[in-house]
Each structure stands twice: as structure tokens, then as C-alpha cells.
Amino acid sequence: MSDSTEIRRWEPGAPDAESQLRLVIHLAKQHRQTLGFLPDAVFRDAGNKGQLLIALEDTVVLGYVLYRVTRSVIRLTHVCVSGAARGRGLGRELIDQAIADNPSATGIIARCRRDYGLNRFWAEAGLSPSSEAAGRNAQGLPLTLWTRPLGAPDLLLSSALESTKPLAVLDSNIVIDLYSSAEVQRPDRAASQGLMADWVAEEVTFAVSVQLDHELNDNEDASERVRQIAGAQGWVRLPTTRPHDTSIERELVASFGGRAVARDPSLENDAKHLADAVRADAQYFITNDEGVLAARGSIKDRFGVAIVRPHELIADVLESSGVLQTYAPGVFEHIDLRWHDARDFSDEQLEQAFLCFAEGERAKEFRPSLRAALAAGEAKVLIEDRGAVALLAVRPRNDELQVPIMRVASSAHDSSIALQLARQLRLDALELGLQRVAITDKRLPRKIVGALREDGFFRDEDGLYSARPIGRHVTAGELPHDSELQVLLDRVGSTQAGESVSRALEWRHWPIKIWDESMACYVVPIRPSAAMELFGYPPNLLQQRRALGLSRRHVYYRSGRSNPFRSLPGRILWYASTEGTNIVQKFFAISVAVASQTMSAEEAHRKFSGMGVYKRSQVEAAADGRGRVTVLEIEDTEVLQRPVSLASFRQYAKPHRVAAEFVSPRPIPSELFRSLMNAHHQPLETR
Missing domain, CATH: 2.30.130.30 (Hypothetical protein.)
Structure with missing residues (x-):
């Protein structure tokens, strides 16, 4: 932008307001082929709300941005720069000014037809592609949704950055391994999928760079692109300083070496992933990219990030697997499961079936809690024809359902049964009018721990797993009184990111339903x-x-x-x-x-x-x-x-x-x- 160009908010009472508005509308009509049609009244209404910014050179309108703000999200309607003024950074300056004028905004979004070829423009403005949907145009050509978070990190990002577990950032090749279809040949797919095991989540916090979204969006195979973008939405995105500060990116490119970058220009994109990992103080960067791995020694020395393959992370962080079996709902069609009063069994039978030998539990530790539950009539046993498969003791106290005993017997289906028990406890709590499920069993088997984590239970400061089921449904615009939900729902808009937060909330607080108009x-x-x-x-x-x-x-x-x-x-x-x-x-x-x-x-x-x-x-x-x-x-x-x-x-x-x-x-x-x-x-x- 030259010194003679200024960006100002359209003011309805200004002397030249009407002539400026006419020039803006004229510019919009010149570009209606790509912008679409908007009634003249929309421009005036936005201007009256302070949501029309104009780039001026003397009295000439070089460009404008038209937007609206809903639920603290800036939604760009038009970003338009005249053909003669392009290449000067005016579009980015207009967007930056809209952000500056709305300091309390939590995000900015724009929708743009994919065939317009404006990916570079949106990237340079700091936005990232987050989802794709069929457009309303006659051809049904796809629209890409571009987003950029603003303000303080949301709770999901804050939780990842503040976690005491090591932070590991996934390269795009790992994410593509996880979500590409079977028809796509991925030689390292099986190794990458090892990162998805439940026991890994016990020890590591995962995140990705926003650069991932740009690389997934570059895939010209529409079905794979949509599939991979949808699959990758659940990962926490790290904050970035691009496009305003790329100093670490430049240092990383230098670490790769000029010859390596000349042979493999994609290393410049890898530098963006790595730079975001460095800024977040990540301990690990996980990749199968040979070019990145070749420079891992110098990058480790300079930035402190260990660049590893998936199997190297597993070997480095964990000594024992603790892998849970795959959940298989079909097994319940072939098992006759029934609940029985635990007092129908002897102490010795229950100890033999449910003592947690793997965690070093002794009978003298287990026996007091078992006998207390039996005396209070709180314990029940789930059995099938071949014997007992689960032991559960539940105790309503104040506003929570306490679970002093939660065990599954070793069997081919113990993981599946553990997952079902975790889900059922939520319903039991709601039916009793209780607000929380608290697992107070101090010797939980790893099968149970994995099931609780998968079902959205979280470990508190005392090391106990708990869940807060919410038995109602809301919309993204209806903020319930629960403080956590209120903060998170503030982040939910008509975006794929909003859908991701909604799904995270539903996972954590099931059976809540969040009816989001964007889904x-x-x-x-x-x-x-x-x-x-x-x-x-x-x-x-x-x-x-x-x-x-x-x-x-x-x-x-x-x-x-x-x-x-x-x-x-x-x-x-x-x-x-x-x-x-x-x-x-x-x-x-x-x-x-x-x-x-x-x-x-x-x-x-x-x-x-x-x-x-x-x-x-x-x-x-x-x-x-x-x-x-x-x-x-x-x-x-x-x-x-x-x-x-x-x-x-x-x-x-x-x-x-x-x-x-x-x-x-x-x-x-x-x-x-x-x-x-x-x-x-x-x-x-x-x-």
C-alpha cells in the first residue's frame, strides 16, 4: 500500500459519503461475476453499522471490504480490490483493519469458490481452509471455508498448550496416512496409525500446524480432499505468527540447506509446520519425510524439537503398550448378558475374577472396598453363560454418582464391555438426577482407563476420572449456564471449526446434543x-x-x-x-x-x-x-x-x-x- 492510500471506515454523515458509497457499489457491480449480487441497501446497512471499509487514493475507491459480526465472529461478505490496484497488498490491509476495528472478535471467516484460484490471497491474509461444501451456484461448484482464530486461545488449545504431557506435532504426511482412503497407496500408513492407540493419548498431547489445512486443500482429488479435511478436523491447531512474522521459518529453511530445498521445494512448507511447533515449545515433530529427517540433528540442537518417525516416538515415550482391543459392538449380538446381585457370589469368586493383578493390587487392598459395597447392596455383576464379565459398584452421593469399583474380567471382549459400562454410567447418573459420574476406584485396570478416556471422562487433580453428562439439547446460539459450555460455545459459529468444538462437547458431555445449523x-x-x-x-x-x-x-x-x-x-x-x-x-x-x-x-x-x-x-x-x-x-x-x-x-x-x-x-x-x-x-x- 502506497503512502497516498488510506483505509477508512465509511461514515454516513461525512460530506463525501454518498459519492464514496456509489463508487463502492459500482466497483462491486464490475466484479459481480465473482462476488455475486447484493442489493444496494446491503452496502448502506453495513456502512451504518461500521462494517464497510474503503481503500482510497485521493477520491478514487481502490477497494473495499464488507463484513458482518455475529457471535463474535467476523464474517467477510466481500473483499474487493480494483484490477489496477491489485498486487499492492490492499486486500490484506483491508482485512487487517476489519480485525483491528473488532478487537473482541474470536475469529474471522470467509467463503470462496474453489475455482476462483484465490488460495494464495487468503493464505497471505492469514486465513486457513477448514472445510468444503457444495456451493449454491448453478453448477454446484465447491466453496472453501477459510478461517482464522483471533484473540485468546480457546479451551481446547489452552488445554493442549498447558498439558504436562509432552506436545507432539504431526506433519501433514502423518495426517494423510490416517485419513486417506484405502485406494491411496501410503507405504507408512500402518506405522502412522499406531499413533492412534488409546495408550498413546495417555502419555502424549498431539496437535497440528494450520499449514496442514493448506496442504490438504491443495489436493486436486476432490473426494480425497474432502475426506482428509473432514478427518483432520479433530486435531488441535497451533497458533501461528504468519504472515506477519516468518523469522523462524527462514531459519529452518536455512537449516535444511540450499541444495536440499532446491531438490525438494516442499521443505519450505515443512518449515512452516516446524516453526509452529517451535513457537509452541513442542518436544516432538512426527514425520516420515526424509528431507526433514535428514536435518533433525541440526534442528534439535538449534530449536530443541526432536524430529522422529511414529515408531520412534512410541519407543521414546512409552515402554509398555497397554493397547486396548478394537471395540466390536457386534459381539453383544451373540452374548446373553445379565446383571446379578453381587451377593450371589462369594468373596473368593469375585476376587479371583476381578482383582487387578496387572496393577499390582493385592487381595487385602481389594477386599475392604468389595465387602463395603456388598454390605451396602451397591455391587452388581454382569454375567454371561460362561461366567462373570464385569463388576460394578455405584453409590449416589450429593450430586454425583460415585463408582468405588469398576472392573472387567479378562476376556476376548473386555474392551468392548468396558466402553459400554462407561457409557451406561452417564445414563444412570442422569436417571438419578445427578450431575457427575466420579470413578473412585483407585486400582483401575488399563482397559477401564482407556475406555473412560475414549468415552470423554477426564482425570482431575486427584487422579480420578469423571464425566459431567448433560441431558438436554441446545443450539450454538443458546448459551447454557454451565461455565465451560458457555466459554466453548462462544467459539462455535457456522464453521467446520465450530462443528469440531460441538463434537468435542458432545463427546465430553454426552448425551448432550448441540444443534448447529452448519452441520x-x-x-x-x-x-x-x-x-x-x-x-x-x-x-x-x-x-x-x-x-x-x-x-x-x-x-x-x-x-x-x-x-x-x-x-x-x-x-x-x-x-x-x-x-x-x-x-x-x-x-x-x-x-x-x-x-x-x-x-x-x-x-x-x-x-x-x-x-x-x-x-x-x-x-x-x-x-x-x-x-x-x-x-x-x-x-x-x-x-x-x-x-x-x-x-x-x-x-x-x-x-x-x-x-x-x-x-x-x-x-x-x-x-x-x-x-x-x-x-x-x-x-x-x-x-
């Missing part, structure tokens, strides 16, 4: 027989489902001819249709869809048989003519206490002009989904 919603029709196999609906629930609740994870298969789940994560409303003489026609359950991919039926069954209840023959029956199926991965399914009839759905759908004909999965407006849930979803209320 895609779908209706998925399912045959009544399949609904019974997958969810135990229509009502005829198996005994183990009443005892342990619905499984946390499932997969659903459909024809591979097309994949309708283009925007994930998303909400699923399940519709039990008609099958022969069995006419159900009810919308009976809700889920969160976390991933979807198309592959051969053989590969799908091999990859997902541990998460599903379907036999190989059933998966093959769902395949298209080429033998391919679409796999939908879902979590946190709830069967509605008040299913929605087809007639009722039509009543709610009519104002949204949605036809109530469902022969295949299809999206529905989020407003329709929300209105149905407000009327029919009855979450457990804390009393």
Missing part, C-alpha cells in the same frame, strides 16, 4: 429388519441392550453407485420404512455420521466387520452391480422415545418444501431437523 443433516431409510439388527428397533430390545445401552459405533452399508454423504460429520435421522407386510414408517433414531467411503464389499467386510453386525453375505447383498458398497460410519445413536410418524414428518417438512419420499439417503435442511428434534427428542433432564 449437514440427512434422512437415511432402512428396512425394518435391518433396523432391528443394527439398533434393536422396532421395540423388541435384547436383554443386553437394556442393560448396556446402544453400541457406540456402527457401520451401515448401501449400494456403491453413489455416495450421498458429501458433507461430514453430519446428523442422521433414521427412517424405518416398509418391508413386505411390515409397515413401520417411523423416524426412530438419530446418529452422528463421521465418515463415508465407497469400496468393494469384500474389503468393506474385512475392514469393518469388527464395527458391524452384518455378515459378509449381507454386505455383498447391499453392493451395486460392480460389487461396491458405500460404508457409513456412525456414532452415538439414540433411539427416540417419541418416534416421528410419516404424517407428522410431512407436517413439519411442508414449510421447508421437502417431499416426504425416502427411497435412498438424502439431505434435509438443518432447520427441519431442529424443529423435529424440538418436538420429538426428549433427552434425559438433570434434576
Whole structure:
């Protein structure tokens, strides 16, 4: 920007205000091919609110930015610079001024068509791509959502930076290993996936640089790009000083050496990942990039960051694995599980089955707590035909459900049972009107610890695991009184980052539901027989489902001819249709869809048989003519206490002009989904 150029806020009372506004509107109309059409009144309204900034050279309007602020987020509507003035940094200066004029803003976002080729501009303005969705243009060309956090770090980032565990930053090649489809050849995929084991999270805090988002966005394969971006949203993003300060990046590039960078220009991008890791005082940078690994000695000496491969991190940080088995909901279809009063068993039987030998527990330590629970009638045993599989003691105290004993017997399914118990304790607390579940068992087996962590339980200062289930639903704009939720929901806007925070909240405070208008919603029709196999609906629930609740994870298969789940994560409303003489026609359950991919039926069954209840023959029956199926991965399914009839759905759908004909999965407006849930979803209320 030259010395003669100034950026000023449009002031309606200024002498030249009307002429400036006309010039702004004229400039907008010159570029309506890319900006789209806005009524003239929108410009005046934004100006009256102080949300129209103009770049002026004497009386000539060189550019402008039009924005609005909602829920503390700056939402850029137009960023426009005349053709003659481009290349001078005016667009970035306009955005910076909008940020300066709104010091309390927590973030800034913009939506831009991917085919406009403006990725470099948004990156230079400090924004990063966070998600992609089909545009409203006639061609349905994709829109990229660009975001930049502002102000103080949110609680998720603060927690990562303040953690006492070592901080490890993942390079983009590791993240791509984790989330690319099976069709993409990734020789180090298995090694990278080792980082996802539950026991690793016990010892390490993971994060990524915002540079990851730029590199994922550069992928020209649309399906892989969308898949990888969606999969990577759960990682904490580190703060960056780019584009204003790149001093560490320059030092790192020098550490690689000029010849190495000339041979491999991508090292300049690697320097950005590493620079953010250095600024965050990370102990580890995890990569499989040979160019980065070649310089790890000098970088360790200069910046203190250890550059390691995935297996080197595991070997360096952990001496014992403690790996939990993969969770397999299908096992419960073949086990007859029942609860019994623990007093039906002798002390010796319970000690033999549930004493925690792996943690060095002795019988004389376990016996007093066991006998106290037995005397108070607080203990119960989960059994199957072959014997006892779990021991649980629960004790309501004040506003919390205390769990002095939580054990699972060693078996092929102990991890799955542990996860189910963790989930069921939340429901038990809510049904008793309690606000907290506190695991007070001091000798928890690693299987239980892993299950609690996976289910959102957090360890407090006393080393006890606890959870605060919230039995209600809210919208992103409705701030509940809970201080933690209030702070986190302040960060939630109509962004993929907002969806990430919403999912984190739902994971931590399940069964809370946060109806976010930005999250895609779908209706998925399912045959009544399949609904019974997958969810135990229509009502005829198996005994183990009443005892342990619905499984946390499932997969659903459909024809591979097309994949309708283009925007994930998303909400699923399940519709039990008609099958022969069995006419159900009810919308009976809700889920969160976390991933979807198309592959051969053989590969799908091999990859997902541990998460599903379907036999190989059933998966093959769902395949298209080429033998391919679409796999939908879902979590946190709830069967509605008040299913929605087809007639009722039509009543709610009519104002949204949605036809109530469902022969295949299809999206529905989020407003329709929300209105149905407000009327029919009855979450457990804390009393």
C-alpha cells in the first residue's frame, strides 16, 4: 500500500459519503461475476453499522471490504480490490483493519469458490481452509471455508498448550496416512496409525500446524480432499505468527540447506509446520519425510524439537503398550448378558475374577472396598453363560454418582464391555438426577482407563476420572449456564471449526446434543429388519441392550453407485420404512455420521466387520452391480422415545418444501431437523 492510500471506515454523515458509497457499489457491480449480487441497501446497512471499509487514493475507491459480526465472529461478505490496484497488498490491509476495528472478535471467516484460484490471497491474509461444501451456484461448484482464530486461545488449545504431557506435532504426511482412503497407496500408513492407540493419548498431547489445512486443500482429488479435511478436523491447531512474522521459518529453511530445498521445494512448507511447533515449545515433530529427517540433528540442537518417525516416538515415550482391543459392538449380538446381585457370589469368586493383578493390587487392598459395597447392596455383576464379565459398584452421593469399583474380567471382549459400562454410567447418573459420574476406584485396570478416556471422562487433580453428562439439547446460539459450555460455545459459529468444538462437547458431555445449523443433516431409510439388527428397533430390545445401552459405533452399508454423504460429520435421522407386510414408517433414531467411503464389499467386510453386525453375505447383498458398497460410519445413536410418524414428518417438512419420499439417503435442511428434534427428542433432564 502506497503512502497516498488510506483505509477508512465509511461514515454516513461525512460530506463525501454518498459519492464514496456509489463508487463502492459500482466497483462491486464490475466484479459481480465473482462476488455475486447484493442489493444496494446491503452496502448502506453495513456502512451504518461500521462494517464497510474503503481503500482510497485521493477520491478514487481502490477497494473495499464488507463484513458482518455475529457471535463474535467476523464474517467477510466481500473483499474487493480494483484490477489496477491489485498486487499492492490492499486486500490484506483491508482485512487487517476489519480485525483491528473488532478487537473482541474470536475469529474471522470467509467463503470462496474453489475455482476462483484465490488460495494464495487468503493464505497471505492469514486465513486457513477448514472445510468444503457444495456451493449454491448453478453448477454446484465447491466453496472453501477459510478461517482464522483471533484473540485468546480457546479451551481446547489452552488445554493442549498447558498439558504436562509432552506436545507432539504431526506433519501433514502423518495426517494423510490416517485419513486417506484405502485406494491411496501410503507405504507408512500402518506405522502412522499406531499413533492412534488409546495408550498413546495417555502419555502424549498431539496437535497440528494450520499449514496442514493448506496442504490438504491443495489436493486436486476432490473426494480425497474432502475426506482428509473432514478427518483432520479433530486435531488441535497451533497458533501461528504468519504472515506477519516468518523469522523462524527462514531459519529452518536455512537449516535444511540450499541444495536440499532446491531438490525438494516442499521443505519450505515443512518449515512452516516446524516453526509452529517451535513457537509452541513442542518436544516432538512426527514425520516420515526424509528431507526433514535428514536435518533433525541440526534442528534439535538449534530449536530443541526432536524430529522422529511414529515408531520412534512410541519407543521414546512409552515402554509398555497397554493397547486396548478394537471395540466390536457386534459381539453383544451373540452374548446373553445379565446383571446379578453381587451377593450371589462369594468373596473368593469375585476376587479371583476381578482383582487387578496387572496393577499390582493385592487381595487385602481389594477386599475392604468389595465387602463395603456388598454390605451396602451397591455391587452388581454382569454375567454371561460362561461366567462373570464385569463388576460394578455405584453409590449416589450429593450430586454425583460415585463408582468405588469398576472392573472387567479378562476376556476376548473386555474392551468392548468396558466402553459400554462407561457409557451406561452417564445414563444412570442422569436417571438419578445427578450431575457427575466420579470413578473412585483407585486400582483401575488399563482397559477401564482407556475406555473412560475414549468415552470423554477426564482425570482431575486427584487422579480420578469423571464425566459431567448433560441431558438436554441446545443450539450454538443458546448459551447454557454451565461455565465451560458457555466459554466453548462462544467459539462455535457456522464453521467446520465450530462443528469440531460441538463434537468435542458432545463427546465430553454426552448425551448432550448441540444443534448447529452448519452441520449437514440427512434422512437415511432402512428396512425394518435391518433396523432391528443394527439398533434393536422396532421395540423388541435384547436383554443386553437394556442393560448396556446402544453400541457406540456402527457401520451401515448401501449400494456403491453413489455416495450421498458429501458433507461430514453430519446428523442422521433414521427412517424405518416398509418391508413386505411390515409397515413401520417411523423416524426412530438419530446418529452422528463421521465418515463415508465407497469400496468393494469384500474389503468393506474385512475392514469393518469388527464395527458391524452384518455378515459378509449381507454386505455383498447391499453392493451395486460392480460389487461396491458405500460404508457409513456412525456414532452415538439414540433411539427416540417419541418416534416421528410419516404424517407428522410431512407436517413439519411442508414449510421447508421437502417431499416426504425416502427411497435412498438424502439431505434435509438443518432447520427441519431442529424443529423435529424440538418436538420429538426428549433427552434425559438433570434434576
